[in-house]
Amino acid sequence: MAPHSSNPGGASRVRRRALLGTAVLVVLVALAGLAAYLTRDGRNSSKAPAPQSSSASNSSPTASPSSSPPQSGRHNTLPVPPTTHDPVAFGKAAAAALWSYDTRAYSQRELLSALHGWLTSETKYADTASVDAVVPSPVLWKEMTANGQFATATVNEGHFPDSFSRALQADPGTITQAYVYAVTVSGKQSIAWTGSPAGGAENRVTTLAVQCRPSHPCALAGVLPAVAP
Numbered sequence: 001m002a003p004h005s006s007n008p009g010g011a012s013r014v015r016r017r018a019l020l021g022t023a024v025l026v027v028l029v030a031l032a033g034l035a036a037y038l039t040r041d042g043r044n045s046s047k048a049p050a051p052q053s054s055s056a057s058n059s060s061p062t063a064s065p066s067s068s069p070p071q072s073g074r075h076n077t078l079p080v081p082p083t084t085h086d087p088v089a090f091g092k093a094a095a096a097a098l099w100s101y102d103t104r105a106y107s108q109r110e111l112l113s114a115l116h117g118w119l120t121s122e123t124k125y126a127d128t129a130s131v132d133a134v135v136p137s138p139v140l141w142k143e144m145t146a147n148g149q150f151a152t153a154t155v156n157e158g159h160f161p162d163s164f165s166r167a168l169q170a171d172p173g174t175i176t177q178a179y180v181y182a183v184t185v186s187g188k189q190s191i192a193w194t195g196s197p198a199g200g201a202e203n204r205v206t207t208l209a210v211q212c213r214p215s216h217p218c219a220l221a222g223v224l225p226a227v228a229p
Helices: 007-040 087-098 108-116 128-132 138-146 162-170 172-176
Strands: 150-159 180-193 196-211 219-223
Touching: 087 150, 087 180, 087 196, 087 219, 108 128, 108 138, 128 219, 162 172
Parallel strands: none
Antiparallel strands: 150 180, 180 196, 196 219
16 A cells, blocks of 8 residues: 555665565564563563563553544544553554554644654664555545544554564574564454444454664564564
8 A cells, every 4th residue: 555666766665675574584583682682681581571661461552542433533643652662562552553543633644754753763674665555545545534534453462473582592692783573463453434433343463573772762663574473
């Protein structure tokens, strides 16, 4: 669903995709690093580490939109990233943000701009295109706006993929290059529109690349092309 796909832009996009692919390997091996980082912190690293965040594992993150739709469009605000050093907590909040939108409350451009604010400032690890692809295109957004369509998200759980955890244990030092972690999140997206407040719902699952350097709060690196269980 990502807009544009011209030649020059396409080349840099491919390059960035390749970098994210590398980061994913660094993620799959970086996951190994997470374990090291969290273990160094004196915590268990298997499924859901909780460094400096209390609402991490089994509850919906604070950045997750409410599952009940607002009565007037402007009540639903744009997603703001949480301040946390816990990759799983951040991944859950990011998934909720990516699965949610409200065409009654803001424009497609405003939503893209807000989601770009979740990305790491380290441009070589930030795959903007993978985030843009999750957002409806301007043309589709216009049609959805005419129907007052909106979506809310419920996050069930988040965890490090097994492959990532194994890679972490095999080579814990690799993560210190980029501190990028793979986080798989599952949940549900509920969609409704004018005249159909109940709408429909479907299960969602995604794997995100999350960067959490020890000295900075977590940020999104991108959405991985395939789900890692």
